[in-house]
Amino acid sequence: xxxxxxxxxxxxxxxxxxxxxxxxxxxxxxxxxxxxxxxxxxxxxxxxxxxxxxxxxxxxxxxxxxxxxxxxxxxxxxxxxxxxxxxxxxxxxxxxxxxxxxxxxxxxxxxxxxxxxxxxxxxxxxxxxxxxxxxxxxxxxxxxxxxxxxxxxxxxxxxxxxxxxxxxxxxxxx
Numbered sequence: 001x002x003x004x005x006x007x008x009x010x011x012x013x014x015x016x017x018x019x020x021x022x023x024x025x026x027x028x029x030x031x032x033x034x035x036x037x038x039x040x041x042x043x044x045x046x047x048x049x050x051x052x053x054x055x056x057x058x059x060x061x062x063x064x065x066x067x068x069x070x071x072x073x074x075x076x077x078x079x080x081x082x083x084x085x086x087x088x089x090x091x092x093x094x095x096x097x098x099x100x101x102x103x104x105x106x107x108x109x110x111x112x113x114x115x116x117x118x119x120x121x122x123x124x125x126x127x128x129x130x131x132x133x134x135x136x137x138x139x140x141x142x143x144x145x146x147x148x149x150x151x152x153x154x155x156x157x158x159x160x161x162x163x164x165x166x167x168x169x170x171x172x173x174x
Contacts, residue, residue, distance in 0.1 A: 014092040021086045022115065029119050033128020040078070044070040079135055080142035087112050087146030088153075095154065105147055112143030
């Protein structure tokens with residue numbers, strides 16, 4: 001494979017991941033309230049089993065209390081996490097076509113904010129779901145954290161490339 005084709009394929013990866021993440025968000029947000037709640041309860045029980053290795057030995061009422069206590073956290077953590085991945089991928093995608101970190105940062109945050117708003121608005125029309133502006137803000141915070149992580153990722157990558165190039169230059173000069 002030629003260098004140009006390889007570079008084009010690598011540049012398509014972040015864009016493709018953005019689409020995949022947006023589809024995942026869309027699919028999960030399309031679930032009615034009871035299906036969505038059942039899934040997050042299952043995840044909450046899984047976390048409870050991780051936190052308390054003897055969780056299965058607890059009385060059923062205590063298991064239910066712990067699971068319900070984790071339920072809200074799991075739902076909000078899912079919002080934050082999936083949007084942090086989206087923010088990461090959108091920033092990486094935009095950084096390939098826009099040289100300015102600041103512009104890429106702002107555009108990435110705006111795209112994520114708009115998608116979060118669209119997602120929450122859509123949930124207003126799904127049985128058992130409620131679109132909440134607080135979730136838009138949480139999603140945006142997750143996106144911004146993903147964007148910040150991608151900035152550090154790019155900085156670290158560029159640093160290691162420059163160190164490698166300096167070593168190669170020293171080796172060639174000798």
